[in-house]
Each structure stands twice: as structure tokens, then as C-alpha cells.
Amino acid sequence: MSTNERSLISRFAMEVVTGCIALLAGIVVVLGALEYEIGWDEAGPQPGYFPFYVGLIIIVASLGVLVQGFLNRSRTTGEAFLTREGFKRVMAFFLPLAAFTAGSYVLGLYVGTFVYLAGVMIFQGGYRWPFALTVAGGITVFFFVLFERWFQVPLLKGPLEAFLGIY
Amino acid sequence: MLMKKALTAATALVAALGISAAEAAWKPTKPVEFVVSSGPGGGTDQFARTVQSIITKYNLLDQPIVVVNKGGGSGAEGFVYGKTAEGEPHxxxxxxxxxxxxxxxxxLAYxxxxxxxxxxxxxDEFLLWVTGDSPYQDAKSFIEAAKAEPGxxxxxxxxxxxxxxxxxxxIERAAGIKVIYVPFKSGGEAATQLAGGHVDAxxxxxxxxxGQWKAGGVRPLCVFAPERxxxxxxxxxxxxxxxxxxxxEAGIPIEHYQMPRTVFLPGGVSQDAVDFYVELLKQVREKPExxxxxxxxxxxxxxFVGEDLHTFIKNNEDEGRAVITAEGWLVK
Amino acid sequence: MDNIASLMHGFSVALTMHHVLLMMLGVLLGILVGVLPGLGAPNGVTLLMPLTFSMDPISAIILLTSMYWGALFGGSTTSILFNIPGEPSSVATTFDGHPMAKQGRATEALTYAFLSAGFGALAGVVLITLLSGWVAKFALRFSSPEFFAVYFLAFASFIGLGGASPFKTVISIMLGFAFTAVGMDTVSGNVRLTYGFDELLRGISFLVAVIGLFGIGELLLTMEEGLRFEGVKARVSPRKVFETLLTLPRYWVTLLRSALIGCWMGITPGGPTAASFMSYGLAKRFARRPEGFGQGREEGVIAPETADHAAGSSAILPMLALGIPGSATAAVMMGGLMIWGLTPGPMLFIEQKDFVWGLIASMYLGNVVAVVLVLATVPLFASILRVPFAIIGPLILVICVSGAYTVDSAAFDLWMVLIFGVLGYVFKKLDYPIAPMVLAMVLGDKAEDAFRQSVIMSGGDLSVFWSNSLVSSIMSLGILLLAWPLLTRIFRLLRPGRSTGTTTA
Structure with missing residues (x-):
């Protein structure tokens, strides 16, 4: 058991990775801003002015974070950002979520909801098939009535709804 | 062409006789989505929702209508969305x-x-408005003041x-003046800013x-239309x-400037579908609402429909393009 | 005292059985849409709009505004119980409300939230009643420089150097600003930071970001710790509600200050969301014991809720009197007014006295009805927490994702909400503060627009921000608040010993 509590990713590593991503984000923003004029004219700041400096500040601050990260290295290398056990738990939640998002993107939110809810209940909650399918189906139908009929807010539809001619 | 006209006339007759448009060559088979290229509450939103409320009230369509706002990028979002729905007449x-x-x-991607x-x-008409207590009583004195102090x-x-x-x-071009244009988020904001005296017109x-005119906050000088x-x-x-x-007639030589309220379908839809909606909208127009x-x-x-519509769009685009090109706004 | 007489007349218009029933229906529906993230008051109002065409305008507006109150209250419920703000303006309520719920004090947190919200709303309505004419005139004095000053003030009062690394705070703020810059730029008419990507045309939705950062980010954290909502399971007893009610007067300073902030932000175009942040920031800054905020302090719930509702209700006034919708909901309601044949604007108060004062009277009643109903539903919502986690956890997720989709009906937002969820999770673990990013997203583009409009008006002259007494005083107050942490530090250096002595009062 104790091996599972070992650190998988150290806090130091994560600080550096996040700092680098922020740095990259800053550069992307600056590049985007450079598509337009970044100075001042008689009408004040031009369209690129604010994004440019916002990007620049992100770059500077992320360098600051990186430097700070390396200075605190001795303390943060030992500290766990994520333990093995924690990683497992997060992934047990995150992977189905990502699958749900991807599935809904292709199949529509109703099919995605049904499959996700039923899947999680059966494989992670340990419920029996009939119960899980009934609950997931009930919730999905309730959502359909709630969104499509009452609020008239259409959710994302996929090929199944098109096939059934509902939408 | 003659065939098509006859067909349109026939469908119009059918509708006029109060028979539902069931005999039309195309009709919706699932819920119809009204895509509004503005945010909730905007002019286009009111336009679309008025059409929706009339269709619903008089049961002009046997399928439900869902209204979706896609107002991002000054409405571009809605049009891009329309492009991606190619061939989808719903x-x-x-x-x-x-x-x-x-x-x-x-x-833009369309x-x-x-x-x-x-x-x-x-x-929709455009007017030139000034503040209620403005010294300018007519468009002429307004233009003269602008000429006296450019910018x-x-x-x-x-x-x-x-x-x-x-x-x-x-206006700048036609009257030979130079002004400062201040862009706000909406016309409503431009109205209050004028009533508060923060801009001149x-x-x-x-x-x-x-609303502000009734309250004396603003006052119209002239309308950009060929007639009153x-x-x-x-x-x-x-x-x-x-x-x-x-x-x-008030001294700003601009013949007309208007904003049409337009209805579009995605590309690649059949002429039957277009005819169906033309017919539907005709019925909407006849209602008191x-x-x-x-x-x-x-x-x-x-x-405007059919040939007239294409001429209208062509003219309007040409006029807009002239100004846009002259101002150097044209995107490559 | 013309207004009081008009109000009494308004009560006679609003106080009928029919109207009270409409209020209850509106409030209940509002709670429902408020609880679902993404689905907010604007959707609810849109939904009810066709229903109102056949009603008389007074009944119609009562139904719609009641729904608005209900939605505001419902938004706080999910903020506290699940850390998912049901409405954008209840983001600040999560800061202390959710920790309270985790400590098993959900009932207290909810009760405080609803009662202070009710108090704030009443403060807003009283302001409208007494000062309607004055407020409408005052609001007309606001132009772009004043708008900018108000946004600056809101920002200055919330942002302080907290415990986090200043670099991280700066990154968080600036990322927020960068997100709001995406999409159409009002002032130049250019499309910025989209990199030719259609899906970014509409910009990055604040709501989608919030659902991801708070809702999904929080769920990921909970999962990792293996907590599975255990702490939130709280029994709700009416007695506890009553006991909490009795302790509320203790926080009168926070209540009053927050109500004032809310009213101010409501009649100036700051809006409820910015008001709740500002109020939270100031409550923290002026607290006699500043420690403990963010870990479940009562004031941390009371301050944002009071200001949120005070702003929400007082913002109705500029909408009616000037025709400027302060929020998406107000915009939809305005559309409704026009369909009923009423033109919002200064003349409404003169031509449609029955309507206006009936509406104002209904705001008093509607809020009382809302507080009662919402308190009655506390046990119902708290009982959701007893549903096994294997069902409720994924269900919350589904609601988050569906909610994010409904914001703009965009499939791309499914990915956005996931990305923001991961961002929220990582930021929270590495002590990047999230709240400044959210505030930057609320105010960023508005502040930029206002700044650039001001400079266009002045012809490039920055002194426009000091050009009259109104804008100068707001700007000065903002700078004072920005420097406040520094000033208090100097005070402490000058008078050592006092700083720790007073905290144990």
C-alpha cells in the first residue's frame, strides 16, 4: 500500500510545466495582438495595444514563476503534486468525463448522457444493469423534456435523433 | 421562370383560401430552428421573436420553432453557423x-x-439626432457647426x-465635414449617451x-430616406x-440609407424550401401583430423576395462597399 | 413624498391573489433555472415570454421579475452545496459558502445567503422607491470615463496581494483579460485573437469558464482527495434555520456596507457580478479579523449575497428609466416590454404609472415570497446530497456540461468546459488564485471599451479620467483602495502592537 502513496509528479515539475504553459500562452497572445496595430494613434490605443501588453505581462510573470520555482526547488521536489493513489482516483473520474465529452460531441448530449450515466453507475457504482439503465434513461428523458419542450433550449443532437426524426 | 411564378401564385392562392400549406412541395419534417444573429433583446432578436410569436399564435407551422441566439462577432457567428448547416432547410x-x-x-469563415x-x-430607417437642448435646430446648422470646427x-x-x-x-463625405465617431456596444447605449450630452449626435x-425623444432628451434633425x-x-x-x-431636403445630400431585416436559409437548399418560407413569411406579414x-x-x-431581393442586396452591398473601400477598411 | 403615495397605489395594483400566485409560480420556476448552471434567468424569461403575450403587462412583468428573483436565489444554492455557481453573480458566494457546507454547515450558509440576499434586494427596492427620479438623472451623468472608473473601482477593491505568489496572481488576472479580448472588438470592429478559428468568434464565454473552473475543477479535487462529498451531508432542521436567523443582526456592518455597494453598482453600470466581488473584497479588507476568509466565514457569504441582490434589484431602475439593459435578463425583459407595447425610457414613469409602481410594489412582495419559498426548499436541495455519489456525481457533471452547452448552443464549448476544468484543478493545486481571473473576465472587455471610448472622446487626452468631480472622485477612491493594503502595513509599522491586540475582540 505504501508504495502507492509515492509521489507520481512532484510539485516542482508541475510548477515548471505550468510556468512553461503560461509562457507559451503569453507568446500566443502577443502573436495574436501583433496582427493589429499595437500603438496609440489620435484615437487612443489601437486594437492590438491591450492584448499585446497583457501577453507581455503574462510572459514576464511566467518567467517570474519559473525563477521562483527553481529557487524553491529543494522544498518542492520532495512535495507531491499528485500521488499514485490520487492519480488513479482523478483518472477514474476524468477519463469517463473526457469520453463523455468526446462521445457527446459526436453522438449528441442525450446519447452521451445516457451512456455515461449508465456506464458510471454500472462499472464504478456497482449497480445492477436494469437499475442503472432505468435511472440513466429516466434522467435522459427528463432532460429531454426539460430542455427541448419546457425551456425550448435545444441541446446538441447527434445521428440518433436525426434517425428517429426527433430533430 | 414562368413555371415558378405560376407555382408561387398557386401556393399563394392555396394559402389565401385558408388551406394549410400541406400541399406545398416541401415542408418541415422536424422542429425549425430560428438562428438569430444578435444577442437576446437586440433588434434582430425582436424581429425573429415577433415572427416566431405570430407563427405560433396562428399555427402557421405544424412543427415547433426553437430560437437560438448566435450573436458573436457582430452576428458573424450566426452566419458561419448557417454556412456549416449547408443543405439543411430547417x-x-x-x-x-x-x-x-x-x-x-x-x-470571416463565410x-x-x-x-x-x-x-x-x-x-429600418436611420435618423440624425441631437440632444434635446442642442443649439442645432436643423441639419444645416449642425453641418455648418461641424464645418467651422473640424474634428x-x-x-x-x-x-x-x-x-x-x-x-x-x-455623412462626412457628402457634407464635407470631419467628426469623431464614438462606437458603443449598442444603439440603446448610444441613445443614453446622447441624452446625457456626452456626444453631440x-x-x-x-x-x-x-423613448428619449418623448422625454425631451434627444431631438431628430432629419431622416436618411428618399421621402418622409x-x-x-x-x-x-x-x-x-x-x-x-x-x-x-435638409441639406445633407444622401439619397437613402436603410437597414433591411433579412431572412436567410443555409446554402444548397432546394427552391421548394425557399418558396415554402416565402409563403410562410407572407402569411406572417398579413397578421395584425x-x-x-x-x-x-x-x-x-x-x-423583397426573388429577383427584387437580389437587386436589393446587390445595390446595398455596392453602396456599402464604396464607403468601406474608400475608408480602407476592406479586408484582403 | 409623492413616491410613497405612488407606491401605496402600486401595492393596491400588485396585491391580488392572482398576482401573488403568479409570483410564486415565477419564483419556483426561477429557482429551477437558477439551480441549473448555464440555464439562467435569461432562458427562463425567454421561456415565459410567449406566455405573457396574452397577459396584461403588469401580470406579465410580475411573473418575469419573480422568476428573476427566483433564479438569483437558486444560483446561490448550487454555489454553496456544489461549488458550482448557478448564476454568474453567485461566483463570489462559493468562496466561503462551499467551505461552510463542507464543514457540515450547509444550513447556516444557505440561510445566511438567502436572508442577506433578501435584505439586499429590499435595500435596492427602497432605493428605487425613494430616489427613482434622482437615480435616473444621476445615471445619465455616466459616460465612458465614469464607466471605466467604476470598473476600476470594482477591480481595485477586490484585488489585493493575498497569500499567493504575486506572479501567479498577475498571470491569473492577465489570462482573464486575454480571454475577454477574444472575438469582436467593439471599438475597432476587428476580430481579435481568434487565429482564424471560427469557434472563437463569439469570444470565450465567461459562464462556460466559470462552470469549468469551479464546477468541474472542484469535482476533480474532491475526487482526488477521495472525499466524495462526505462532509457536505448535513441534516437540515427548521430550528437551525431559525437559530441562524437570530444571529444575522450581528453582521449589520457587513449587511449595510454590502447593500450600499450593491445599490451603487446597480445604478451605475457595474452590475451584480462585479458588485458581489467588490463587496466580498471589501468585507475581507475591512474585517476586524481578516483571517479565515475563504475557509468558511459567515461574512464571506453575507457580503456577496447582499450586494448581488441589491445590485440586481436596483439595476431594474436604469432599465426602466433609461432603456439600458444592465444584464442579459434585463435585455430580454426589455424586449418583452416592447412587445407588450411599452417603451422603456424616461416617459415610462410618467405615462405608465400603474405599470411602474405596480412593478416596484411587486418587487417588495416578490422578494419576500422568494425568501420564504427558497428557505422552504432548503431541505429539498440538501436532501440531494444524500443520493449516492455514484449517481449524483456524474449527474452534476452532466448538468455542468449540458449547462455549458446551453450558454451559446455551441458544441465547441463542451471542450472549453473540460479545458477550464483541468485549468481550475491545476491552478487550485498550485495556489494560483482563480477569483481574480474570473473578475478580469467579467470586467475586462467592458473596461477596455470604456477606456478606449473615453480616449476617443477626449481626442487622446488621458486627463479625461479626471475631467469632472464625479469621475475624479471614483478614480481617487479606486486608487485609495488599491493602495489600502500598503497603507495598512504602514499604519502597523507606525503603531506596533495594536495590530494583534484588536483581533480577539
Whole structure:
């Protein structure tokens, strides 16, 4: 058991990775801003002015974070950002979520909801098939009535709804 | 061509006789989506929801209608969405002349031809307004003041490189003046900013300024139309819309400047589908609620379909393009 | 005292059985849409709009505004119980409300939230009643420089150097600003930071970001710790509600200050969301014991809720009197007014006295009805927490994702909400503060627009921000608040010993 509590990713590593991503984000923003004029004219700041400096500040601050990260290295290398056990738990939640998002993107939110809810209940909650399918189906139908009929807010539809001619 | 006209006439007859359009060559088989190219509460939103409420009230369609707002990028979001729905006649896009003017000034992922025009259902007028206590009693003195001090007069409007901005640029050209254009988020904001005296004028549509006009916060100088507006009830001190001179007679040589309320379908839809919606919209126009909407918003009740519609779009685009090119806004 | 007489007349219009029933229906529906993230008051109002066409305008507006109150209250419920703000303006309520719920004090947190919200709303309505004419005139004095000053003030009062690394705070703020810059730029008419990507045309939705950062980020954290909502399971007893009610007067300073902030932000165009942040920031800054905020302090719930509702109700006034919708909901309601044949604007108060004062009277009643109903539903919502986690956890997720989709009906937002969820999770673990990013997203583009409009008006002259007494005083107050942490530090240096002595009062 104790091996599972070992650190998988150290806090130091994560600080550096996040700092680098922020740095990259800053550069992307600056590049985007450079598509337009970044100075001042008689009408004040031009369209690129604010994004440019916002990007620049992100770059500077992320360098600051990186430097700070390396200075605190001795303390943060030992500290766990994520333990093995924690990683497992997060992934047990995150992977189905990502699958749900991807599935809904292709199949529509109703099919995605049904499959996700039923899947999680059966494989992670340990419920029996009939119960899980009934609950997931009930919730999905309730959502359909709630969104499509009452609020008239259409959710994302996929090929199944098109096939059934509902939408 | 003759065939098509006859067909349209026949369907019109069918509709006139009160028979539902069930015999039409195409009709919706699932819920119809009204895509509004503006945010909730905007002019296009009211337009689309008025059409929806009339269709629902009189049961003109046996399928439900869902309204979706896609107002991002000054409406471009809605038009791009329409492009991606190619061949899908169950999505109807509501907009303005933005549809063909936006791609001129911004790099967008659709071309005006990507959508199928169905109809122009009304045209909104533009007026030149000043503050209630403004020293300018007519357009002439306003223009003279602007001439005397170039770059001092501030005119507010909604958005940048959009209808208001294009009009202000046209005024500058036509009258030989130079003003400061201040872009706000919406016409409503431009109205309050004028009433508060923070800008000297705006070019709002009637419905955007009528509240402030009644209260004495703002005052119209002239209307950018070939002739005066339709006579209605007097608004303030016995004066009504019809008493406002046209800008041309008041000394600003701009023949006309109007914003159409447009209805589009995605590209690649059948002519039958277009005909179906033309017929549907015709029925909508005949209802008293439509007339009420037109009167309330002081728009002009015009209806362009088919060949007329294409000419209208062509002319409007050419006029817009001229200003946009001259200002150097044209996107490569 | 013309207004009081008009109000009494208004009560006679509003106080009928029919109207009270409409209020209850509106409030209940509002709670429902408020509880679902993404689905907010604007959707609810849109939904009810066709229903109202056949009603008389007074009944119609009562139904719609009641729904608005209900939605505001419902938004706080999910903030506290699940850390998912049901409405954008209830983001700040999560800061202390959710920790309280985790400590098993959900009932207290909810009760405080609803009662202070009710108090704030009443403060807003009283302001409208007494000062309607004055407020409408005052609001007209606001132009772009004043708008900018108000946004600056809101920002200055919330942002202080907390415990986090200043670099991280700066990154968080600036990322927020960068997100709001995406999409159409009002002032130049250019499309910025989209990199030719259609899906970014509409910009990055604040709501989608919030659902991801708070809702999904929080769920990921909970999962990792293996907590599975255990702490939130709280029994709700009416007695506890009553006991909490009795302790509320203790926080009168926070209540009053927050109500004032809310009213101010409501009549100036700051809006409820910014008001709740500002109020939270100031409550923290002026607290006699500043420690403990963010870990479940009562004031941390009371301050944002009071200000949120005070702003929400007082913002109705500029909408009616000037025709400027302060929020998406107000915009939809305005559309409704026009369909009923009423033109919002200064003349409404003169031409449609029955309507206006009936509406104002209904705001008093509607809020009382809302507080009662919402308190009655506390046990119902708290009982959701007893549903096994294997069902409720994924269900919350589904609601988050569906909610994010409904914001703009965009499939792309499904990915956005996931990305923001991961961002929220990582930021929280590495002590990047999230709240400044959210505030930057609320105010960023508005502040930029206002700044650039001001400079256009002045012809490039920055002194426009000091050009009259109104804008100068707001700007000065903002700078004072920004420097406040520094000033208090100097005070402490000058008078050592006092700083620790007073905290144990």
C-alpha cells in the first residue's frame, strides 16, 4: 500500500510545466495582438495595444514563476503534486468525463448522457444493469423534456435523433 | 421562370383560401430552428421573436420553432453557423445587411453567397439626432457647426465599421465635414449617451431613440430616406415621424440609407424550401401583430423576395462597399 | 413624498391573489433555472415570454421579475452545496459558502445567503422607491470615463496581494483579460485573437469558464482527495434555520456596507457580478479579523449575497428609466416590454404609472415570497446530497456540461468546459488564485471599451479620467483602495502592537 502513496509528479515539475504553459500562452497572445496595430494613434490605443501588453505581462510573470520555482526547488521536489493513489482516483473520474465529452460531441448530449450515466453507475457504482439503465434513461428523458419542450433550449443532437426524426 | 411564378401564385392562392400549406412541395419534417444573429433583446432578436410569436399564435407551422441566439462577432457567428448547416432547410437565419457587409471588413469563415437569401421583411430607417437642448435646430446648422470646427463634433453609434459607422462616414463625405465617431456596444447605449450630452449626435434607428425623444432628451434633425416617413400618431408636441425632413431636403445630400431585416436559409437548399418560407413569411406579414410591430418600431413595411431581393442586396452591398473601400477598411 | 403615495397605489395594483400566485409560480420556476448552471434567468424569461403575450403587462412583468428573483436565489444554492455557481453573480458566494457546507454547515450558509440576499434586494427596492427620479438623472451623468472608473473601482477593491505568489496572481488576472479580448472588438470592429478559428468568434464565454473552473475543477479535487462529498451531508432542521436567523443582526456592518455597494453598482453600470466581488473584497479588507476568509466565514457569504441582490434589484431602475439593459435578463425583459407595447425610457414613469409602481410594489412582495419559498426548499436541495455519489456525481457533471452547452448552443464549448476544468484543478493545486481571473473576465472587455471610448472622446487626452468631480472622485477612491493594503502595513509599522491586540475582540 505504501508504495502507492509515492509521489507520481512532484510539485516542482508541475510548477515548471505550468510556468512553461503560461509562457507559451503569453507568446500566443502577443502573436495574436501583433496582427493589429499595437500603438496609440489620435484615437487612443489601437486594437492590438491591450492584448499585446497583457501577453507581455503574462510572459514576464511566467518567467517570474519559473525563477521562483527553481529557487524553491529543494522544498518542492520532495512535495507531491499528485500521488499514485490520487492519480488513479482523478483518472477514474476524468477519463469517463473526457469520453463523455468526446462521445457527446459526436453522438449528441442525450446519447452521451445516457451512456455515461449508465456506464458510471454500472462499472464504478456497482449497480445492477436494469437499475442503472432505468435511472440513466429516466434522467435522459427528463432532460429531454426539460430542455427541448419546457425551456425550448435545444441541446446538441447527434445521428440518433436525426434517425428517429426527433430533430 | 414562368413555371415558378405560376407555382408561387398557386401556393399563394392555396394559402389565401385558408388551406394549410400541406400541399406545398416541401415542408418541415422536424422542429425549425430560428438562428438569430444578435444577442437576446437586440433588434434582430425582436424581429425573429415577433415572427416566431405570430407563427405560433396562428399555427402557421405544424412543427415547433426553437430560437437560438448566435450573436458573436457582430452576428458573424450566426452566419458561419448557417454556412456549416449547408443543405439543411430547417434552420432559418435572421439578420440585417450585416450578412453581406461583415465579410468586407473582417476576415470571416463565410462568404455572403454561402447563404440563400429568402426575404427582406422590413427596412429600418436611420435618423440624425441631437440632444434635446442642442443649439442645432436643423441639419444645416449642425453641418455648418461641424464645418467651422473640424474634428470637434462627436457622433455616437453602435459598433465599429458597422451600419452606423458607415453612415457617419457617408455623412462626412457628402457634407464635407470631419467628426469623431464614438462606437458603443449598442444603439440603446448610444441613445443614453446622447441624452446625457456626452456626444453631440447619433444616427440611431427610430425605435432606439423614441423613448428619449418623448422625454425631451434627444431631438431628430432629419431622416436618411428618399421621402418622409409614414404618418403616425404625433410623438412630442404634436410632432410626429412624418414631420421630420429628409436629410436630402435638409441639406445633407444622401439619397437613402436603410437597414433591411433579412431572412436567410443555409446554402444548397432546394427552391421548394425557399418558396415554402416565402409563403410562410407572407402569411406572417398579413397578421395584425406584424403591422403592430412595424408601427411600434417605426420601420418601413417592405417585402423583397426573388429577383427584387437580389437587386436589393446587390445595390446595398455596392453602396456599402464604396464607403468601406474608400475608408480602407476592406479586408484582403 | 409623492413616491410613497405612488407606491401605496402600486401595492393596491400588485396585491391580488392572482398576482401573488403568479409570483410564486415565477419564483419556483426561477429557482429551477437558477439551480441549473448555464440555464439562467435569461432562458427562463425567454421561456415565459410567449406566455405573457396574452397577459396584461403588469401580470406579465410580475411573473418575469419573480422568476428573476427566483433564479438569483437558486444560483446561490448550487454555489454553496456544489461549488458550482448557478448564476454568474453567485461566483463570489462559493468562496466561503462551499467551505461552510463542507464543514457540515450547509444550513447556516444557505440561510445566511438567502436572508442577506433578501435584505439586499429590499435595500435596492427602497432605493428605487425613494430616489427613482434622482437615480435616473444621476445615471445619465455616466459616460465612458465614469464607466471605466467604476470598473476600476470594482477591480481595485477586490484585488489585493493575498497569500499567493504575486506572479501567479498577475498571470491569473492577465489570462482573464486575454480571454475577454477574444472575438469582436467593439471599438475597432476587428476580430481579435481568434487565429482564424471560427469557434472563437463569439469570444470565450465567461459562464462556460466559470462552470469549468469551479464546477468541474472542484469535482476533480474532491475526487482526488477521495472525499466524495462526505462532509457536505448535513441534516437540515427548521430550528437551525431559525437559530441562524437570530444571529444575522450581528453582521449589520457587513449587511449595510454590502447593500450600499450593491445599490451603487446597480445604478451605475457595474452590475451584480462585479458588485458581489467588490463587496466580498471589501468585507475581507475591512474585517476586524481578516483571517479565515475563504475557509468558511459567515461574512464571506453575507457580503456577496447582499450586494448581488441589491445590485440586481436596483439595476431594474436604469432599465426602466433609461432603456439600458444592465444584464442579459434585463435585455430580454426589455424586449418583452416592447412587445407588450411599452417603451422603456424616461416617459415610462410618467405615462405608465400603474405599470411602474405596480412593478416596484411587486418587487417588495416578490422578494419576500422568494425568501420564504427558497428557505422552504432548503431541505429539498440538501436532501440531494444524500443520493449516492455514484449517481449524483456524474449527474452534476452532466448538468455542468449540458449547462455549458446551453450558454451559446455551441458544441465547441463542451471542450472549453473540460479545458477550464483541468485549468481550475491545476491552478487550485498550485495556489494560483482563480477569483481574480474570473473578475478580469467579467470586467475586462467592458473596461477596455470604456477606456478606449473615453480616449476617443477626449481626442487622446488621458486627463479625461479626471475631467469632472464625479469621475475624479471614483478614480481617487479606486486608487485609495488599491493602495489600502500598503497603507495598512504602514499604519502597523507606525503603531506596533495594536495590530494583534484588536483581533480577539
Amino acid at each position: 434552420k432559418v437565419i435572421f439578420g440585417t445587411n450585416n450578412e453581406w457587409l461583415l465579410p468586407l471588413v473582417a476576415k 462568404k455572403p453567397e454561402d447563404l440563400t437569401p429568402v426575404a427582406v421583411m422590413a427596412v 470637434k463634433i462627436k457622433i455616437g453609434g453602435s459598433q465599429s465599421k458597422d451600419t452606423d459607422h458607415i453612415l457617419v462616414k457617408q 447619433n444616427t440611431n434607428n427610430p425605435s432606439e431613440n423614441i 416617413m409614414a404618418k403616425g400618431e404625433p410623438v412630442v408636441d404634436g410632432k410626429g415621424w412624418a414631420d421630420i425632413p429628409t436629410c436630402k 406584424w403591422q403592430e410591430y412595424i408601427t411600434r418600431t417605426s420601420q418601413s413595411n417592405r417585402f
